[in-house]
């Protein structure tokens with residue numbers, strides 16, 4: 758059943774996809790997006806769809822464990838979304854771009870990229886001064902999404918809240934209380950990754 762809430766969240770994800778693709782952050786059919794509904798179900802992109810040209814047919818519902826509720830095939834990376842929703846009750850949207858900044862950062866830095874002394878850090882929740890240090894962890898890519906989700910979850914358990922994480926040679930994940938918030942975090946992080954890459958050069962020393 759298409760409730761108003763589902764239609765609204767789907768429209769937000771469709772608009773976000775058009776914007777993110779326009780910026781070159783989800784080339785081909787890469788990336789995936791989701792939003793949590795008030796009853797705990799999750800609206801998520803169908804696997805393999807082009808995220809720049811999404812329609813309502815490309816947004817489906819899964820339960821909290823990532824199981825399809827409507828017979829469609831959810832994103833191959835659904836478990837990376839559901840584990841974030843499980844960990845963070847205040848998070849209602851997760852966005853995953855395959856952006857050049859995140860991929861290049863993973864070639865240049867190991868384990869984490871540190872963002873500090875940037876006014877734009879204030880676009881991230883809980884940060885109100887440029888005198889802040891944000892470490893974005895970098896995990897090795899893994900075709901076993903369950904194993905990757907566990908690895909990320911273990912890191913977050915150990916290190917506390919995070920604004921996002923990079924998967925090496927792949928892309929990054931970020932999240933927020935709403936699709937608009939997650940999109941702001943995505944744009945800020947990608948901008949800061951790009952600045953750090955330019956600052957440090959694109960080749961490893």
Ligand SMILES: CSCCC(=O)C(=O)COP(=O)(O)O
Pocket residue numbers: 785786787788789802803804805806831832833834853
């Ligand atoms: C063509 S990109 C490879 C898969 C991927 O990393 C991705 O983000 C898209 O997968 P999905 O199943 O969500 O379409």
Ligand SMILES: [Zn+2]
Pocket residue numbers: 787788789834853855927928
């Ligand atoms: Zn991906």
